[in-house]
Amino acid sequence: MQVFYSDHFVLPLPPEHRFPMQKYRLLRQKVSTIPGIVLSEATGATDSQLLLAHDPAYLQSLIRGTLDPRAQREIGFPWSEAMVERSRRSVGATIAASRVALQEGVAVNLAGGTHHAYRDHGSGFCVFNDVAVAARSLQRELGRRSMRIAIIDLDVHQGDGTASIFANDPTVYTLSVHGERNFPFRKQTSRLDIALPDGTQDTTYLEALRHGLQTLENQWEPEFIFFLAGADPHKQDRLGRMNLTDRGMKLRDAQVFEFAKKHQLPIAITMAGGYGLDINTTVAMHLQTVQAAATYWNDYLEHPAHPPGV
Template identity: 60%
Template sequence: MKAFYTDHYVLPLPPGHRFPMEKYSQLRDRVSNLNGVQLVEAPSVTDTEILYAHDPSYLIKILSGEISAQEQQEIGFPWSEKMVERSRRSAGATLAAAKAALSEGLAANLAGGTHHAYRDRGSGFCVFNDSAITAKALQKEIHPKLKIAIVDLDVHQGNGTASILQNDKSIFTLSIHGENNFPFTKEQSDLDIGLPNGCEDADYLNALNQGFDVLNTFKPDFIIYLAGADPHEGDRLGKLSISKDGMRQRDECVFQYGLDRQIPIAFSMAGGYGREIQSTVDIHFQTIQTALRYQQ
């Protein structure tokens, strides 16, 4: 199974910044010892591919660095050339994983899940929306009639993804998230399931099964899966109470769904802000291990 990485593009963040940049290199170190995983350096998405999901004026602002202090604050990162390159490659990793999954069944992006980026602005540590870019690129570059589902199981609603794809009937957006969490103004996905604070394993997995019942009527040909670690009970931003075993069962449900229907899946790690960074790395690593068992 191919796993694409970008962690060697490290953003120059100020001391005490809350984005867990170091989790990505720790995850790659763990994954490098797994039999059956081929680590591949992520390619960069092209300007053309970015423009499948984003406005030209926004892309120009990001490339030139002419984004205001307020816009940088909303993204959560100070602008730098490394930020641009890492954002390109983070989206490139999801697209490369999707192309690999088409022939191999499953493939991973060891970062990605940048679902808060809108067509014309970044937000919430997200510059380019990798899932929206990938879905549109698959249709434009591989198969125009491909029906794609984006299954977003990050604890935060995929608001940017929902907004970018809201009028696209060929791409189904499913978001299962904490109802009382960021973003506090939600967008409308094709299916949103908002969960209460403190939600535990049984209710979470029940919500996922409800989501799949609806997804069955859409009949996707391809799935982009955001395997956020932040529903875990040890996450400082998550507000849910899903155990590590519940997180494993969640991943199994998604991969089993794809296997049963022979639907390829590209998956990204998305969010994870554990009180202990090791707990987040453990959850992401468990997702990779679980996927390996389902490799078609």
């Protein structure tokens, strides 16, 4: 199974910054021990690719370093050339994963899931919206603007930027299962939003996800899935405010892969958020997602679906 990474491109942050940049390197090291994994460093997304989902003025302000202080604060990172390059690489990894998944059933970006980035501004540690860019890139490369894509966002925070970008796009179904009272405090409208209270435990979460996937199945016939597998619903996450156990997180992933298997759909996975009290817990949650993806990859190769548009 092909897995893409970009952790050699590190965003310089002050020591007290709460974003766990080192989790990407630690995760890659763990993933490298899984049999059958092929690790590849991602190339950066081009300007033309980024413009499929982002405003030209916003892109130019990032490239030139002319973002105003308020916009930088909303992103949560200080501007630097390294910030822009790392963000390009993260998007590039999701684009690469989607291309491979189309042919091989599944592929993974060990970063990505930057779902708070809007068309014209960044937010919440998200500079570019990698899944939005990759979805539009996939449609363009296949010459099928009508290709039906489902985005299953299981980060604990609502995918507000993604919902906004695809608000008027009938080809993309956005499903977000998130904390009702968590960031962002001004939510956008996904095709299907499932907002859960603080302290939600395994049984309630898994039932809500089951309902969401059943609704998706009833309302939509996707040809491709992007899965944002946030580690932050875990009970030991500093920012999550939910109470899922290790087993609950594993069963969450299993539901998504069972849905994909039932419909024989290719799936590209991004790691999205994770801010564990112990960074090793976050890495462990991401690792079990990659392990589940590897199992799905083996199943898919045994029963390959016909790639959409091919």
